[in-house]
Amino acid sequence: MPEENTSPLQIDSEQIQRAADILKTVAHPARLKIIDFLEPGEQPVAQICKCLNAAQPFISHHLSLMKAKGILSSRRNGNQVFYSVANRNVIEVIHCVRRHGRGNQTCTGTAVSVRE
């Protein structure tokens, strides 16, 4: 019988699962915007709503999704709840997105390129 390369992957299946889960949560326009907005520092929900120009329940929903995945954390101060980015890997992803957006991408020019 021929010996075969059953799993020449560099990442194990469980880690892949977790990563996919985190990335799936990040991979949404509103949620990316929230992360982008929060990256410099914590903000209360109302500010996030204003920044994204979106309804409060809509924002709250996405915030709690990300909090559940450990991407964001929150702290209450009186009436308000302040959210911040809790996962540094996600910040790496946002940085990557920013680099790409600025045309500073190391990208070789694929379908994702900005030229129209």
Place this chain on the structure above:
Amino acid sequence: MPEENTSPLQIDSEQIQRAADILKTVAHPARLKIIDFLEPGEQPVAQICKCLNAAQPFISHHLSLMKAKGILSSRRNGNQVFYSVANRNVIEVIHCVRRHGRGNQTCTGTAVSVRE
């Protein structure tokens, strides 16, 4: 009327859209595995099927999804089709996932951390 911070985002909306689209495509266990497998160099479809231990139509479907987004590119050589990673940003993401997986993460220890 109060002047407001309508969009203090560092990334513009269109770029966010594109990034979300790419990330959404990447954010799937099978597709992450494929990218992980292809990152060192191109591979024919049959090898990818064997590596992921998955049915060929299943793999083919995910390959064409990623190709459509410019994440992968393909070249035919006779009977076989070789796929490779075409988008360097996606490679950055895979590197980030690997760093995270190895416990080498710059992560501060959130719900995503590996310790159990």
Place this chain on the structure above:
DNA sequence: TGACAATATGCAATTATCTCAATATATAGA
């Protein structure tokens, strides 16, 4: 051309995601 190997496509059923609207909860201050 005919048969075989490698890959791609189409269909269908299940399941998950998105988003709005209504409403609930929590805190502060009078």
Place this chain on the structure above:
DNA sequence: TCTATATATTGAGATAATTGCATATTGTCA
């Protein structure tokens, strides 16, 4: 306690993603 403000939760309808299976396409070789 009553009211107002800030945030969270729930329900529902629409849309999209997933995946197995059957089948089509493409290329090779005899």
